[in-house]
Amino acid sequence: MPTKSTGAWLPVYAQFPLRAVSGQGSWIVDDQGLKWLDAYGGHAVAATGHCHPDVVRAIAEQAARLIFYSTAIPHAGREELAELIASLCPDPLGKVFFCNSGAEANENALGLARKVTGRQRIVSVQGGWHGRTAATLAVTDGAKYEEAARRSGIPLSTKVPFNDVAGIGAAVDDTVAAVIVEPVQGLAGARDCSPDFLRAARVACDREGAVLIFDEIQCGVGRCGAFSAAEAFEVIPDVLTFAKGLAAGLPIGAMVATPAMTANLKIGDLGSTFGGGPVPCAAAIANIEVIKRDRLIENAVMVGDQIRRAAEKLAGVTEVIGRGLLIGLVLDRPAADVQAKLFESRILTGTSGDPRILRLMPPLSFSRTEANLLIDALRRVLS
Numbered sequence: 001m002p003t004k005s006t007g008a009w010l011p012v013y014a015q016f017p018l019r020a021v022s023g024q025g026s027w028i029v030d031d032q033g034l035k036w037l038d039a040y041g042g043h044a045v046a047a048t049g050h051c052h053p054d055v056v057r058a059i060a061e062q063a064a065r066l067i068f069y070s071t072a073i074p075h076a077g078r079e080e081l082a083e084l085i086a087s088l089c090p091d092p093l094g095k096v097f098f099c100n101s102g103a104e105a106n107e108n109a110l111g112l113a114r115k116v117t118g119r120q121r122i123v124s125v126q127g128g129w130h131g132r133t134a135a136t137l138a139v140t141d142g143a144k145y146e147e148a149a150r151r152s153g154i155p156l157s158t159k160v161p162f163n164d165v166a167g168i169g170a171a172v173d174d175t176v177a178a179v180i181v182e183p184v185q186g187l188a189g190a191r192d193c194s195p196d197f198l199r200a201a202r203v204a205c206d207r208e209g210a211v212l213i214f215d216e217i218q219c220g221v222g223r224c225g226a227f228s229a230a231e232a233f234e235v236i237p238d239v240l241t242f243a244k245g246l247a248a249g250l251p252i253g254a255m256v257a258t259p260a261m262t263a264n265l266k267i268g269d270l271g272s273t274f275g276g277g278p279v280p281c282a283a284a285i286a287n288i289e290v291i292k293r294d295r296l297i298e299n300a301v302m303v304g305d306q307i308r309r310a311a312e313k314l315a316g317v318t319e320v321i322g323r324g325l326l327i328g329l330v331l332d333r334p335a336a337d338v339q340a341k342l343f344e345s346r347i348l349t350g351t352s353g354d355p356r357i358l359r360l361m362p363p364l365s366f367s368r369t370e371a372n373l374l375i376d377a378l379r380r381v382l383s
């Protein structure tokens with residue numbers, strides 16, 4: 001029996017007309033028992049796929065032991081996860097603060113940059129998307145987000161054109177607290193920054209004493225060639241943020257900073273009731289262990305290349321952008337039409353802020369066979 005909506009839930013999201021009941025790996029099953037291939041990855045969240053047995057077991061075991069206690073007492077899982085994340089980020093990024101979402105991680109990163117520098121201004125990048133809290137809206141590109149930030153009275157960031165090396169150098173002066181940038185812009189359609197642009201941001205921040213923040217909410221946790229995009233691009237920020245793929249679907253956000261950034265923090269300077277709770281931490285540890293054990297970062301690079309090479313040959317694809325398994329297919333027609341046709345073939349994909357870019361962000365465990373299914377369907381739909 002299809003489930004029914006009563007209309008109480010606020011309809012503020014564009015939704016796929018499909019009711020998911022269960023999931024496994026790259027597949028979800030709807031309320032009719034039909035299987036769907038998930039090249040959208042639950043919005044880049046299902047890093048190890050849906051319901052990986054190790055993650056499910058870790059959640060169940062932790063929930064049976066202790067669902068929650070606040071940060072008022074230490075918890076081994078929280079400390080273990082922080083060590084694990086620090087060990088996977090390039091030096092000197094080694095201090096981890098947990099919260100519950102991507103926006104919250106960015107909010108904390110911006111707040112920390114302002115506190116450390118004593119400055120207020122932020123520089124961000126055109127096409128950048130950083131969240132829906134007041135401070136993150138103010139650094140996000142797009143009239144409706146900026147309007148929402150203005151209503152909160154938050155000063156808007158200076159937005160530099162994408163990949164404008166000279167522009168980023170010129171925009172950063174000694175009144176700037178931070179530059180915030182997604183190394184691969186998610187909502188803009190998997191647009192990957194040039195390493196030169198990220199290096200120029202690093203140089204400008206060093207020159208002016210500003211903080212460089214990488215928003216890796218969508219492109220981090222192994223999606224773009226290394227555990228952190230910082231490592232993949234070989235540019236080390238002062239702060240980076242993770243969320244989406246970190247706990248395979250349980251809410252968690254992490255702000256990872258250098259010791260220099262956190263040296264003067266005192267008890268009470270940061271905080272979150274739920275941040276780094278025992279169950280999300282257990283899920284994240286299991287998720288990361290699967291990513292390491294099953295070499296899912298290498299898999300994401302390999303399957304990403306497979307998709308990229310095949311997609312470049314498809315009629316209707318004018319360019320393929322992105323890195324690893326955060327891929328943007330630039331089309332010669334509206335991406336929403338192609339997405340709708342793939343949906344008819346029971347394949348989920350994403351659109352983006354650019355109406356011609358179809359966004360692919362499947363689980364890091366996406367197999368070669370699943371990639372072939374996706375490519376075959378794309379070929380059918382585009383021809």
Ligand SMILES: Cc1ncc(COP(=O)(O)O)c(C=O)c1O
Pocket residue numbers: 101102103104106129130131132182186187215216217218219243244
């Ligand atoms: C790059 C980026 N930053 C921040 C966010 C906000 O994350 P959340 O929705 O968990 O607050 C998102 C979410 O899509 C994102 O893609």
